[in-house]
Every structure is written in C-alpha cells, then in structure tokens.
Amino acid sequence: MSATSARDRIRTLYDPELIEALGKRLMHLLGQHFATVENSAGNVLNWVPPEENIATARATLEHSAEPGTLPERFDEMVRLALRRGHNLHDPRYIGHQVPASVPLAGLFDALGSLTNQVMAIYEMGPWATSVERALVELWGDAIGLDRGTFAGVVTHGGSLANLTALLTARNIALGDVWTRGFTSSGPAPVLLAHADAHYSIARTAGILGLGTGQVVKVPLDDRRRMDVSALRTLLMQCRQSKIPVIAVVACACATPIGAFDPLVPIADLCEEFGVWMHVDAAHGGAVAFSEKHKELIAGLERADSFICDAHKTLFVPALCAFVFYRQREHRFEAFRQDAPYLFDPSSPGMAEYDSGMLTVECTKRAAAYGLWGLTALCGPGLFGDLIDTTFEQTRILYELLRAAPDFETLHEPQSNILVFRYHPELATPLSAEQVGDLNRQIRRELIESGEFYIVQTMFNGTGALRVCVMNPLTELQHLEDLLASIRRIGQNRISKDSAAVA
Ligand SMILES: Cc1ncc(COP(=O)(O)O)c(C=O)c1O
The missing domain is CATH 3.40.640.10 (Type I PLP-dependent aspartate aminotransferase-like (Major domain))
Incomplete structure (x- = not known):
C-alpha cells in the first residue's frame, strides 16, 4: 500500500464533515435509545452469555468498513453496542451503586474525549x-x-x-x-x-x-x-x-x-x-x-x-x-x-x-x-434533588416490604441501599440456607428475564436481595411490580422444587 493512500485513509478519519455527520447520527440513535429505555419498552439487561457476546465482538473486528461504507458501518456498530449494553436508564434498573447517569453529563465527557x-x-x-x-x-x-x-x-x-x-x-x-x-x-x-x-x-x-x-x-x-x-x-x-x-x-x-x-x-x-x-x-x-x-x-x-x-x-x-x-x-x-x-x-x-x-x-x-x-x-441544587428523590424511593420500597408478609426487611435504610429477602410462609418451612438459595435463584432468573436488574448479597451469612435506587426515574409502580415479579418467580420455584421432591 502506498504512503499516499495511507495518508488519504487517515485524513478521511479526521474529516470535520464526517465527524459532524456521524455525530448527528449518533445523537439520533441515542435519542431513540433513551426514549425506548426510559419507557421500559424492552429488557433492562438483554442477557447474552459471555461466550456469545465475545464471539460477536470478535466477529466485528474481522470485517472493517469498506471505502465509502463508513457511515453505514458506524450505524450498525452503534446499534449493536446499544443492543448488547446494559440499560441503566430503564427505571427498573435498581442494582449496583452505578447510576442511571444524567445523559447531559455524558455529552460533556464526549467533548473532553473527542478533543482528547x-x-x-x-x-x-x-x-x-x-x-x-x-x-x-x-x-x-x-x-x-x-x-x-x-x-x-x-x-x-x-x-x-x-x-x-x-x-x-x-x-x-x-x-x-x-x-x-x-x-x-x-x-x-x-x-x-x-x-x-x-x-x-x-x-x-x-x-x-x-x-x-x-x-x-x-x-x-x-x-x-x-x-x-x-x-x-x-x-x-x-x-x-x-x-x-x-x-x-x-x-x-x-x-x-x-x-x-x-x-x-x-x-x-x-x-x-x-x-x-x-x-x-x-x-x-x-x-x-x-x-x-x-x-x-x-x-x-x-x-x-x-x-x-x-x-x-x-x-x-x-x-x-x-x-x-x-x-x-x-x-x-x-x-x-x-x-x-x-x-x-x-x-x-x-x-x-x-x-x-x-x-x-x-x-x-x-x-x-x-x-x-x-x-x-x-446548579448544585440538582444533586440535592437526585439524592432526595432516590433516598425517598428507597424508603417507599422499605415500607412496601414491611407491609408484605412474604418479605423480610433486614434493616431500615439510611440511604438508597436496601437489603431484604423474599421469605414466604409455607406449610413446609424453609431453612435459612434454603431461603438464601431461593433468593439468589430468584435474582438470577429476574435479571436474565430482563424484567428488572437488582443485586444479590450475603446478610448475616445468608443470601439476600440488594437494591440500590440509583435511578431517579424509578417510581412506586416499578417498585410494586418488582415485588410482584419476585413473588411470582419465587412461588414458581417453590412449586417446581416441591413437585420434584414429590
Ligand atoms: C464504599 C465504597 N468505597 C469504594 C468503592 C470503590 O469505588 P470504585 O468502584 O469507584 O473503585 C465502592 C464501590 O462500590 C464503595 O461502595
């Protein structure tokens, strides 16, 4: 390959018109993405096993864009990344201590990255x-x-x-x-x-x-x-x-x-x-x-x-x-x-x-x-609003759990972190270990189904569910739906296990 063609190829990538066009495209796709995700129109996490994701990622590296097809290829790659990523901006994401970040902040981060x-x-x-x-x-x-x-x-x-x-x-x-x-x-x-x-x-x-x-x-x-x-x-x-x-x-x-x-x-x-x-x-x-x-x-x-x-x-x-x-x-x-x-x-x-x-x-x-x-x-008042809103939602979840006889609250929340267990009253009582295992299985099924994203943890040596309300868009209805989903999955599991024993 001649030195000139290498230089031409490089120049294309620095072309201000290309940057503007692809930037517009990116913003358009992101607008659509946030509209879908914030309205919970899809899954929170589109669960794909790691080997499959890695194979797809590897395949993307095997075919770079042909001359003149850069915009189409860019489009495909952005869509793929959005499809395979985690949708933290879905209000049903209430998992780790990683927020549904305010998207505007990301635009300023992009400004720093683009200009290095x-x-x-x-x-x-x-x-x-x-x-x-x-x-x-x-x-x-x-x-x-x-x-x-x-x-x-x-x-x-x-x-x-x-x-x-x-x-x-x-x-x-x-x-x-x-x-x-x-x-x-x-x-x-x-x-x-x-x-x-x-x-x-x-x-x-x-x-x-x-x-x-x-x-x-x-x-x-x-x-x-x-x-x-x-x-x-x-x-x-x-x-x-x-x-x-x-x-x-x-x-x-x-x-x-x-x-x-x-x-x-x-x-x-x-x-x-x-x-x-x-x-x-x-x-x-x-x-x-x-x-x-x-x-x-x-x-x-x-x-x-x-x-x-x-x-x-x-x-x-x-x-x-x-x-x-x-x-x-x-x-x-x-x-x-x-x-x-x-x-x-x-x-x-x-x-x-x-x-x-x-x-x-x-x-x-x-x-x-x-x-x-x-x-x-x-202004910094925004941060007070975000803290107050997410702490308040956590308190609401705590009250919902307290009022539900088949859930166990394990502590009163001081922040937006809350640990609890699904613990139904049954004819055959479960041991602490079985309750812990049940909660872990519920959370695995829940996240793989894409319905919600929450976390599992250990509390006093036994498995438990952990929620961190890091999404200011999470509302009462989402929290009620979360309990309903946990209950449904939990009851199915218990019925399946007792059928297997019988
Ligand atoms: C109390 C506390 N300190 C430190 C960390 C680590 O922070 P980072 O993940 O930014 O390294 C965490 C992460 O969750 C944390 O909860």
Whole structure:
C-alpha cells in the first residue's frame, strides 16, 4: 500500500464533515435509545452469555468498513453496542451503586474525549485542570471545609482514591518509607477499619506493603455502624503495644447496607489519639448537597482525608472520584517524585496546577468534564434533588416490604441501599440456607428475564436481595411490580422444587 493512500485513509478519519455527520447520527440513535429505555419498552439487561457476546465482538473486528461504507458501518456498530449494553436508564434498573447517569453529563465527557483533553500537567489540560479545581472547591465547601485550607484531586475511581489517600496517611505516619521502604523492626503497623469497609481498603493495605492481614476490623453496632467504644478499645490496645496506626478508616456510608458511621465521635477519638482519620465517603459524600440528608455526614469535615465518588451519587458517568485533604499541605505527600520532563523548573509555581503530582496516573482523562458541564448547566441544587428523590424511593420500597408478609426487611435504610429477602410462609418451612438459595435463584432468573436488574448479597451469612435506587426515574409502580415479579418467580420455584421432591 502506498504512503499516499495511507495518508488519504487517515485524513478521511479526521474529516470535520464526517465527524459532524456521524455525530448527528449518533445523537439520533441515542435519542431513540433513551426514549425506548426510559419507557421500559424492552429488557433492562438483554442477557447474552459471555461466550456469545465475545464471539460477536470478535466477529466485528474481522470485517472493517469498506471505502465509502463508513457511515453505514458506524450505524450498525452503534446499534449493536446499544443492543448488547446494559440499560441503566430503564427505571427498573435498581442494582449496583452505578447510576442511571444524567445523559447531559455524558455529552460533556464526549467533548473532553473527542478533543482528547488530558491532564498530568496544567499546560496539557488547562480547562480540565480548572474545572476540576473549581469542583473540588464547590464540593469541599458543601462538606464544610474552609476554602483555601484544603486540597483535592480527581482520580479514576473510588478504589484508586482510597489508595491515594491512605498512601498519604502511610507516608506521613511512617516518615521515609516512600524512599527507604519498610525498615522498622518494631510492631507492624495497622489500619483500623470499619468491619464492612469496601474491599479496596484491604487491597490498599496489600498494595502499600502493610499486608491485608494488618487491616483490623473495628466491630459494628446493631445498625452496622462503627462501634465507637470498640474503636477506643482498639486504639488503647495499639497505644499500649506500641503498634503504629496508619489510619482509622470510617465509612459514609458502608457498601453492604449503606450505614453511615458516627463521624463526630470518631473524629474526637482520632484527635485524642493523634491518628489519621480517613473516611470512605465514596457513596455518601454527595449528601452534602441535600439539606434533608447532609446531617448524615456531620463530622466529615474533620477527617484528614476522605473520598467521594461523583460517578456514584452525583449521577455522572464513570469514572470521577474525588480525594480530599483537610490540610492542603498534605496534598504532595502521597508521591514524592521528580519527573523532570514533565515538571518545568523554569516555572516552579506551575507544579501547584499539575495534577500528576497528586495522583497515581500520569496521563489522566478530563474526568470532571461531565460533572462540570452538569453543575454549570443546572446548579448544585440538582444533586440535592437526585439524592432526595432516590433516598425517598428507597424508603417507599422499605415500607412496601414491611407491609408484605412474604418479605423480610433486614434493616431500615439510611440511604438508597436496601437489603431484604423474599421469605414466604409455607406449610413446609424453609431453612435459612434454603431461603438464601431461593433468593439468589430468584435474582438470577429476574435479571436474565430482563424484567428488572437488582443485586444479590450475603446478610448475616445468608443470601439476600440488594437494591440500590440509583435511578431517579424509578417510581412506586416499578417498585410494586418488582415485588410482584419476585413473588411470582419465587412461588414458581417453590412449586417446581416441591413437585420434584414429590
Ligand atoms: C464504599 C465504597 N468505597 C469504594 C468503592 C470503590 O469505588 P470504585 O468502584 O469507584 O473503585 C465502592 C464501590 O462500590 C464503595 O461502595
């Protein structure tokens, strides 16, 4: 193939008219898609076994577009991706802590992607850096931090955010460990973490060289919140045994049932013992924007570090996670490295604006574009509305379950997460294990049928159903239909099982 033809082929792809035409086509197809999905006109999840999906994906790679057929091929590929994807915008999607994101935010993300705005250094992504800074200020203010005294950065997800903040805590607690590694012959350091903390905390301990076994689980109270008196006992024991505590890790809220820790007494204890307080507020940090629910995170502003995921409860597309440091001087403690080709000594003040100094990532996508666009268009009041609406729907579901004799509520919701079981009264009572298995089978059948999308989990060692109302379009009727579907599938299963036994 000649060099000219290669160049021509490449040029075609950069043709502004082509971009405009395909962009219009994409928007048209997306408009149709949202109309179908938001009205529940199809399945929530079009279940296709993984081998079949992978085979289809492989086949798409085997035939690229012939010259002149690019628009048709583009059309086919978009339709295929929409058909095979998961329809989070269907109001019957109430599954994981991943939202039916506000579609407009995705348009701003696309703006960043299409023009390839990246960060690491200010000059590569001046607007990306600026919007990220402005959003750190906005969210920090809402949480109650003092403007000018705190710092923050956006990173690719809550797991990386926890890792970054706890790396900072480790470097501060253990002095020169960043450069010399672990040299102390004294007792091994620990993290004291909420017993239900997300698995990214144990992973962080492994990655940081502390060891996953060094995560000490702080016992929980009867609402699965950190038990403050148990935390005091652990802190005393560590002090007496001279065990370094890297951090106390609290949750706002914890993943399993959305329980918010009592942050004020935890902050008091951390201050008393001189220990770094970290809060995983990946899910709950957004309540800062809700007048009704902001009390749930009272005390968060006293943590040394905390994380909040905008791609969870601020309803923007993944990934957009924030790490906050109460004291701005801690922002450079995670990574104490020089990269001379990036950071320009002729302009040392610019390092203040170079996100690469604060994150694991060197090149980082403009992850806050979507959040910026949405906030600038609608104002932060939108986030309060989204929180209030989804928390309210969860409370309604809870009341429906309480009123239904064949369902078992397992906790009162503090957020939009709710765990429960289908547990019918029968002539032949089921064992706890059988009820757990039944619930798991119900959920598998439910999601594969495309009727609803919910999650399964374990509660006190037994299988249960878990719902996270991450879709502001979910209404009472959907919730009533959910219970009816679970009941129908459950009863069918029980009849089939008893017929098999007979
Ligand atoms: C409390 C909590 N922290 C951290 C994470 C991890 O966040 P990400 O999935 O963005 O890495 C999750 C995910 O669900 C979570 O619930």
